[in-house]
Amino acid sequence: MAGPTAARSGTKGAPVSGRAPAEPARAGRRLWPRLPLRRPGRRGLIITLILVLLLGGFAVWALYGSNWLRVSGVKASGTRVLTPGEVIEAADAPLRTPLVSVDTDAIAARLRHRLPRIKSVDVVRSWPHTITLKVAEREPELVMPEGGKYVEVDAEGVRFATVPALPKGLPALQLAAGDAPSLDRFGPARLRRAAVEVVSGLPETLHKQVKTVRVTSYDAITLELAGKRTVVWGSSEHGPRKAAVLTALLKAARDAHHFDVSVPSAPAVSGS
Numbered sequence: 001m002a003g004p005t006a007a008r009s010g011t012k013g014a015p016v017s018g019r020a021p022a023e024p025a026r027a028g029r030r031l032w033p034r035l036p037l038r039r040p041g042r043r044g045l046i047i048t049l050i051l052v053l054l055l056g057g058f059a060v061w062a063l064y065g066s067n068w069l070r071v072s073g074v075k076a077s078g079t080r081v082l083t084p085g086e087v088i089e090a091a092d093a094p095l096r097t098p099l100v101s102v103d104t105d106a107i108a109a110r111l112r113h114r115l116p117r118i119k120s121v122d123v124v125r126s127w128p129h130t131i132t133l134k135v136a137e138r139e140p141e142l143v144m145p146e147g148g149k150y151v152e153v154d155a156e157g158v159r160f161a162t163v164p165a166l167p168k169g170l171p172a173l174q175l176a177a178g179d180a181p182s183l184d185r186f187g188p189a190r191l192r193r194a195a196v197e198v199v200s201g202l203p204e205t206l207h208k209q210v211k212t213v214r215v216t217s218y219d220a221i222t223l224e225l226a227g228k229r230t231v232v233w234g235s236s237e238h239g240p241r242k243a244a245v246l247t248a249l250l251k252a253a254r255d256a257h258h259f260d261v262s263v264p265s266a267p268a269v270s271g272s
Helices: 004-008 042-065 084-091 104-114 181-200 239-252
Strands: 073-077 118-126 130-137 140-146 149-154 159-163 172-175 210-217 220-225 229-234 258-260 268-270
Touching (some): 084 104, 084 130, 104 118, 140 181, 149 181, 172 181, 181 220, 229 239
Parallel strands (some): 140 172, 172 210
Antiparallel strands (some): 210 220, 220 229, 258 268
16 A cells, blocks of 8 residues: 555656756747858958959949040030030040040130130030030120120120120110229229129110110219110119119100119209
8 A cells, every 4th residue: 555655746647757847948049050150261252352353443444445435426505696516616525535534624614715605514424425515605784885896794794705786685885984993993894793783673664775884983874775865873772773763753754864863862854
């Protein structure tokens, strides 16, 4: 007969073992062996280096040594008065040279120097073998009679082209500063800009009537309108206010020939 100790040694017939039950696998625990990372050997590094050198050498040869990427043509766009041919000729782009080595800044500077009508130009490498010239031309605001011809002046006061006849719709500029102190202080270019500022700020109805702009000093600008009417404008300051006053005076005194709006708060009319 088994003793009490034997009866307590098992439970419901389950075998008794002296070993602890197996611990369940932890969540996320690797169930396969970790493979060791293998670094590329010396042979692999040498092969990689050779490939990089070969690709780099090919790229350099393609850009500088091959005939694939050499300049074979030049295009120009954006011209208005100039022709694309004139722009291309003045650009003097180096043909049959590697496109990557073309000095685009030098081409742009050459164009602005040889063709002053060009205000700005964007020189673009158009791969694989073309140079594109995107041109913006200056717009004339005034013309200056000179030697039987006319020199066009743009909004910046820059003299940029000579034309044989007076362009339609453009006032003539007479710069008669002479020995005026303002000539030394501001210079001809600044006086031209002042004249342009006056004319470009006029409403269209007034602008069409302006025939001549006469500048004797920075603060002595005179407009000659159609119908032999003269307007003392003064300086280029307060342009919109002066234009409004002049418009009102022209309507109120239709027979007058002399107007003074140099002080817009106290205008004057005479010659009626």
